[in-house]
Amino acid sequence: MNIKAESETMTANAQEAEMMTGAEIVLRALKDQGVEHMFGYPGGAVLPIYDEIFQQEDVEHILVRHEQGATHAAEGYARSTGKCGVVLVTSGPGATNAVTGLTDALMDSIPMVCITGQVPTHLIGNDAFQECDTVGITRPCTKHNYLVKDVNDLARILHEAFYVATHGRPGPVVVDIPKDVQFATGAYIKPDNIEHKTYKPRMEGDASAVEAAVEVMMNAKRPVFYTGGGVINSGPDASNLLRQLVRMTGYPITSTLMGLGAYPASDRQWLGMLGMHGTYEANMAMHDCDVMICLGARFDDRITGRTDAFSPDSIKIHVDIDPSSINKTIKVNIPIVGDVGTVMAQMIRAWKARSGQPDEHALQNWWNSINTWRNVECLKYKPNKHVIMPQYAIERLYELTKDRDTYITTEVGQHQMWAAQFYRFEEPNRWMTSGGLGTMGYGLPSALGVQVAHRDALVIDIAGDASVQMVIQEMSSAVQYELPFKIFILNNSHMGMVRQWQQLLHGNRLSHSYTEAMPDFVKLAEAYGGTGIRCSKPDELDDAIQKMIDTPGPVIFDCVVANLANCFPMIPSGKAHNEMLLGEDVSDEEVGSAIDKEGKMLV
Amino acid sequence: MNTQQPASAYFLEDNKDPIEKHTLSIVVDNEPGVLARVIGLFSGRGYNIESLTVSETEHEAHVSRITIVTSGTAEVLVQIKAQLERMVPVHSVADLTVTGEAIERELALIKVAGEGEHRMEALRLADAFRARVVDVTQNSFVFEITGKSRKVEQFISLMQPIGLTEVVRTGVTAISRGPEALKV
Ligand SMILES: Cc1ncc(C[n+]2csc(CCOP(=O)(O)OP(=O)(O)O)c2C)c(N)n1
Numbered sequence: 001m002n003i004k005a006e007s008e009t010m011t012a013n014a015q016e017a018e019m020m021t022g023a024e025i026v027l028r029a030l031k032d033q034g035v036e037h038m039f040g041y042p043g044g045a046v047l048p049i050y051d052e053i054f055q056q057e058d059v060e061h062i063l064v065r066h067e068q069g070a071t072h073a074a075e076g077y078a079r080s081t082g083k084c085g086v087v088l089v090t091s092g093p094g095a096t097n098a099v100t101g102l103t104d105a106l107m108d109s110i111p112m113v114c115i116t117g118q119v120p121t122h123l124i125g126n127d128a129f130q131e132c133d134t135v136g137i138t139r140p141c142t143k144h145n146y147l148v149k150d151v152n153d154l155a156r157i158l159h160e161a162f163y164v165a166t167h168g169r170p171g172p173v174v175v176d177i178p179k180d181v182q183f184a185t186g187a188y189i190k191p192d193n194i195e196h197k198t199y200k201p202r203m204e205g206d207a208s209a210v211e212a213a214v215e216v217m218m219n220a221k222r223p224v225f226y227t228g229g230g231v232i233n234s235g236p237d238a239s240n241l242l243r244q245l246v247r248m249t250g251y252p253i254t255s256t257l258m259g260l261g262a263y264p265a266s267d268r269q270w271l272g273m274l275g276m277h278g279t280y281e282a283n284m285a286m287h288d289c290d291v292m293i294c295l296g297a298r299f300d301d302r303i304t305g306r307t308d309a310f311s312p313d314s315i316k317i318h319v320d321i322d323p324s325s326i327n328k329t330i331k332v333n334i335p336i337v338g339d340v341g342t343v344m345a346q347m348i349r350a351w352k353a354r355s356g357q358p359d360e361h362a363l364q365n366w367w368n369s370i371n372t373w374r375n376v377e378c379l380k381y382k383p384n385k386h387v388i389m390p391q392y393a394i395e396r397l398y399e400l401t402k403d404r405d406t407y408i409t410t411e412v413g414q415h416q417m418w419a420a421q422f423y424r425f426e427e428p429n430r431w432m433t434s435g436g437l438g439t440m441g442y443g444l445p446s447a448l449g450v451q452v453a454h455r456d457a458l459v460i461d462i463a464g465d466a467s468v469q470m471v472i473q474e475m476s477s478a479v480q481y482e483l484p485f486k487i488f489i490l491n492n493s494h495m496g497m498v499r500q501w502q503q504l505l506h507g508n509r510l511s512h513s514y515t516e517a518m519p520d521f522v523k524l525a526e527a528y529g530g531t532g533i534r535c536s537k538p539d540e541l542d543d544a545i546q547k548m549i550d551t552p553g554p555v556i557f558d559c560v561v562a563n564l565a566n567c568f569p570m571i572p573s574g575k576a577h578n579e580m581l582l583g584e585d586v587s588d589e590e591v592g593s594a595i596d597k598e599g600k601m602l603v
Numbered sequence: 604m605n606t607q608q609p610a611s612a613y614f615l616e617d618n619k620d621p622i623e624k625h626t627l628s629i630v631v632d633n634e635p636g637v638l639a640r641v642i643g644l645f646s647g648r649g650y651n652i653e654s655l656t657v658s659e660t661e662h663e664a665h666v667s668r669i670t671i672v673t674s675g676t677a678e679v680l681v682q683i684k685a686q687l688e689r690m691v692p693v694h695s696v697a698d699l700t701v702t703g704e705a706i707e708r709e710l711a712l713i714k715v716a717g718e719g720e721h722r723m724e725a726l727r728l729a730d731a732f733r734a735r736v737v738d739v740t741q742n743s744f745v746f747e748i749t750g751k752s753r754k755v756e757q758f759i760s761l762m763q764p765i766g767l768t769e770v771v772r773t774g775v776t777a778i779s780r781g782p783e784a785l786k787v
Pocket residue numbers: 411412413414415416438439440441463464465466467468490492494495496497498
């Protein structure tokens with residue numbers, strides 16, 4: 001402590017002189033990284049760090065009820081703020097419970113630093129109590145990970161972890177700290193100028209490639225912007241630049257699930273989401289376009305459908321910060337490696353510097369085709385007076401919450417797709433969903449994380465009856481921290497998405513997709529100390545939603561919806577973008593025969 | 604593609620592009636777990652490893668060199684390189700098969716047991732292949748041979764009928780020709 005006091009009076013060598021314990025270094029590094037909140041769960045191997053948490057006030061620790069909850073909360077926190085999410089868990093089971101959230105963050109490129117406790121260094125490899133090979137287990141599900149063996153490396157590694165998590169394509173980083181390292185005394189170094197020796201992602205796009213791309217864009221007759229989560233990750237500036245670029249060109253724009261909100265859904269150039277459950281107009285435009293401008297998206301298989309029939313006649317421009325995303329599944333003509341925001345700024349400059357104009361006449365024809373597709377009204381569904389249609393529930397939820405400061409998270413399933421189709425996002429960072437991994441149980445803890453970052457906002461988890469039960473225990477954390485987010489369950493008594501696939505592909509044999517013994521969600525909410533609301537009548541829905549919004553504290557809303565509704569439009573497997581199944585008038589038989597008999601034989 | 608799809612949530616497709624064999628030279632930070640990371644990438648993403656050598660090459664800079672002989676379609680090979688390059692401890696990756704004809708060598712130690720005529724024949728062949736004798740007993744030799752994998756394989760197959768009992772090989776290590784060095 002003496003050394004510490006002395007060092008504060010010194011200016012020159014302050015960095016070397018500051019000595020403290022490993023546990024103190026952890027808290028100090030978090031503070032110096034600007035961390036205000038972290039999500040965690042204690043245990044033997046992190047007790048020294050928890051002891052430090054107890055003795056400081058800079059970083060607020062949110063106690064979850066399961067480590068998976070901590071990881072998703074950190075994801076929601078990160079996704080809604082643009083900051084790095086921070087997680088603290090103990091060794092062994094604490095670390096293994098975090099694996100799902102780490103993988104989820106890796107798939108969706110969410111910046112996260114996860115600190116795990118480890119057994120003391122001399123016990124590593126001994127099958128000690130609560131020992132597991134954390135760096136081994138998390139190696140394939142993190143962007144990078146570290147085992148800290150010397151307390152003098154700890155500060156550097158922690159700062160480096162934040163650098164790696166937030167630079168380039170963001171992702172989760174694990175720092176595994178043995179208990180003896182937490183007790184040992186070592187030097188603290190500040191985060192200034194810490195960057196990685198070799199990891200220096202490229203931000204600026206190659207100028208000649210940008211030039212070539214803009215030339216192709218200018219000469220396009222049937223262009224489309226295809227944007228993704230990379231635009232959100234790049235920061236709010238990127239969303240602004242996207243709006244500028246899209247409006248400047250006048251071209252239509254669609255987005256992946258992960259990119260919703262980067263471009264306002266109310267805009268006339270917006271085609272809606274694309275992909276397996278995307279809109280007819282978006283998928284048709286992708287199929288028929290002559291120039292595709294892919295910004296921060298990665299040609300995921302839920303987007304492309306069958307790759308050999310994917311947008312067969314287009315010149316493809318692909319901007320991505322990760323070179324391994326380029327030409328991975330779809331061959332592109334003009335790859336540009338760089339930060340999507342930076343490259344869009346370059347594109348805007350290059351576009352303005354050109355004297356030419358896009359072909360007005362061709363574009364008019366293109367918009368005419370698009371309007372014909374729009375007139376198909378692919379999201380139309382049969383309204384019902386007696387039961388709440390799930391689509392209707394989302395529509396009403398949207399209408400009653402759109403003028404508020406609202407954030408939406410989801411679980412995984414039909415409800416997620418209906419939320420993406422029917423809730424309209426105007427701004428980035430308002431939509432948190434598990435895209436790449438498709439993790440049921442993501443939405444509730446994610447909403448918790450969002451609410452921690454935005455105390456006064458209206459945060460809603462649009463949930464399914466099955467998904468919500470996966471990490472339901474975080475209701476208890478919500479009550480403890482007075483986090484008033486709302487859980488809006490589209491309760492169809494089924495694992496709806498699984499049931500839909502079984503109907504479509506497996507002769508409607510509903511093997512284990514019906515949830516028997518459903519809990520009483522209203523009583524469940526009350527048991528946790530929250531409020532429960534149930535609604536099953538369309539004409540009572542608005543009042544019930546309003547009541548949910550007006551209720552202080554967390555609410556579980558059991559919205560009883562039509563049990564067997566299917567999510568359309570849909571590109572069935574093995575089909576191309578222009579072979580979509582449309583919703584309204586599809587009978588069960590048509591759904592059943594969407595995949596040819598011969599195809600089923602091959603299962 | 605005209606084969607019928609099975610009913611699946613994924614589009615199933617066989618890739619029939621020709622398979623090529625390439626030698627990659629990877630410069631990495633010599634930190635714990637780095638080899639596991641690189642190998643894990645190969646197994647996790649279903650890439651092949653035909654041979655692998657690794658050792659620290661610059662002690663002060665804590666830098667190691669990993670040489671991997673891998674095979675895949677042209678697209679997969681490009682993907683392997685991109686996936687390697689984005690790993691945090693990887694400094695640089697060179698595809699030595701693409702950058703020009705590289706020098707590739709491996710070393711093998713080969714144990715041959717036998718008597719009489721067979722001993723003479725083994726020595727004669729070893730001489731022809733410039734293999735060195737590194738251990739001798741009354742009824743055995745251990746030979747050391749370096750060269751291209753083809754040469755090593757040829758030597759081994761010639762030793763087979765003579766009394767080959769054991770082989771160990773280092774796997775291929777490789778370096779580019781000319782004055783340029785791979786970026787560290
Ligand atoms: C952790 C996990 N396990 C299994 C699945 C596979 N899965 C995808 S959707 C789904 C059903 C979801 O049911 P529910 O939450 O009720 O949503 P619904 O489709 O009915 O709206 C299942 C089991 C998954 N995505 N995640």
